């Protein structure tokens with residue numbers, strides 16, 4: 001069997017990360033698992049998410065994964081360190097590289113805002129990593145935005161409903177915010193609504209940064225310092241790139257094959273998956289995860 005770069009999420013949100021990696025490395029062989037039978041992870045306790053993430057990793061490890069990318073902000077926040085102790089193969093989550101990118105972009109100025117699920121925020125994992133990188137807690141603003149996840153899964157794109165949710169969550173974002181982290185892999189689909197709210201509140205332009213580059217998302221004429229809205233895929237693409245450079249034997253026979261697994265209702269999984277990627281996906285195979 002060819003080596004695989006494996007990804008998992010509670011559902012389809014992690015495809016935003018998968019797509020960025022596959023676009024950068026088109027010959028990679030990948031496997032993607034969406035644990036949609038147990039979605040959402042973001043409202044579940046640390047113990048439950050850690051158990052689900054361990055079972056997902058076990059499934060992927062048994063399918064010849066050479067690297068597991070935890071493409072879920074919640075599992076990355078609460079479970080990655082446990083997974084790294086449990087498994088021999090390398091496992092990366094979205095938190096560390098993402099925070100390092102944020103600190104570089106902020107240049108130590110202003111507040112860093114973290115938007116995630118309920119349990120991502122409750123875990124305070126982003127805060128701890130940012131603290132280790134020299135950002136004091138007083139300069140970190142965290143907001144749980146759980147409603148964004150079902151909105152995206154229902155196919156709601158930026159427009160009145162998403163704008164209303166964004167206004168509800170971000171009405172009090174600090175005026176000195178320099179960088180906003182989309183700490184849930186579903187959230188990039190609502191980047192435009194989030195940017196509109198930030199622009200309205202802070203009267204500053206918003207520059208969206210992902211693995212492909214940067215875009216000014218708001219039409220603001222202001223010359224004020226932009227707020228950077230940052231997607232987690234950029235740091236993951238860099239981490240996969242490092243992995244491939246350091247493990248040339250694990251990337252020798254790449255043929256660009258992709259496998260997609262889900263733990264419930266493959267037709268519905270495929271329908272929602274199309275909201276997250278414009279790339280062609282293989283048929284999703286139904287699998288049982290866990291005991």
Ligand code: DGL
Pocket residue numbers: 009010011013014039040041042043071072073074075117120149183184185186
């Ligand atoms: N994609 C998941 C995350 O990044 C959110 C969805 C969920 O709540 O399971 O946290």
